[in-house]
Amino acid sequence: MPRVFVQGQPVASYPPLAPEARRGSVRRVTEVGEEVLHKACRDVTEFGPDLAALVDDMFLTMYAADGAGLAANQVGVGLRLFVYDCRDDEGVRHVGHIVNPVLDRLDPARRRLLDEGEGCLSVPGAVMDVPRPDRAVVRGVDKDGGALAVEGTGYFARCLAHEADHVDGHVYLDRLSARDRKEALRQVADRREEVFARRAAKTKALTT
Structure with missing residues (x-):
């Protein structure tokens, strides 16, 4: 059985x-406190080469920063879009992107909250326990405008909910x-330089 799902489909x-990463360039990751991270992003209305x-x-x-997901406002672009490459609790890998994502509201009676460690590329070096549902469904479209629905459980559900929060x-x-x-901000102060040194080394390895 395939252990990878791309855009919600097994491969x-x-x-x-x-x-996509082979065609890309590394951008600066925004950090907590920057305005673009703290206001709702705009819907994507133009599909074409710039969006791609x-x-x-x-x-x-995302790969240069060793992340599992990345939203557009984390590279300074206030659009509703995120990418992900994340494994769930069963080790199944999920890869894709979602434009104009909307997180389904789950019936509280049918969900279980998992209180586990969570980090963020825009909060470099901090990991804190955050309660998240053990299942998430995000609906949107791809970069060509095709309809998408992606479902995740466990850690991948956490990733989807985290990125939906960002947009x-x-x-x-x-x-x-x-x-x-x-406490999280104290961790950032202690670890930020180490995190950025690792990112610089990873960026060099991926781009040279």
């Missing part, structure tokens, strides 16, 4: 990096208590 084989190039850049930027103008710190938010 027999897939390369270590999404093919943004998707390419986002994939390569709505929220970072995971917004879900923390004041005390835990302060």
Whole structure:
């Protein structure tokens, strides 16, 4: 059985990096506190080469930063779009992008919250426990305008919910208590330089 799902569909084989990354350039990752991260993104209304190039850049930027997902406002573009390359709790890999994503509202009686560690490329070096549902469904379109519905469980559900938060103008710190938010920012202060050194080395390895 295939262990990789691309755009929500199973495939027999897939390369270590999404093919889009080979066409992309690494962009700067925005950090918590920058305005673009803290306001709702605009719907994508124009589909074409510029959008495709943004998707390419986002994939390569995500890999350079060792991320599992990346939203457009994390590269300074206030559009409703995210990319992902993430494994679920069963080790199944999920790869794709979603334009104009909308996260389904789940019946509280039929969902289970998982309180597990979560990080963010825009909060470099911090990992905090954040409660998220164990299942997520995101609906939207692809870069060509084709309809998409992607479902995830476990860690992949966390990824989908996290990125959907981003396009709505929220970072995971917004879900923390004041005390835990302060701890997360302390972790950033302690680890930021180390994180950026790793990203620089990974960027060099991917682009030379």
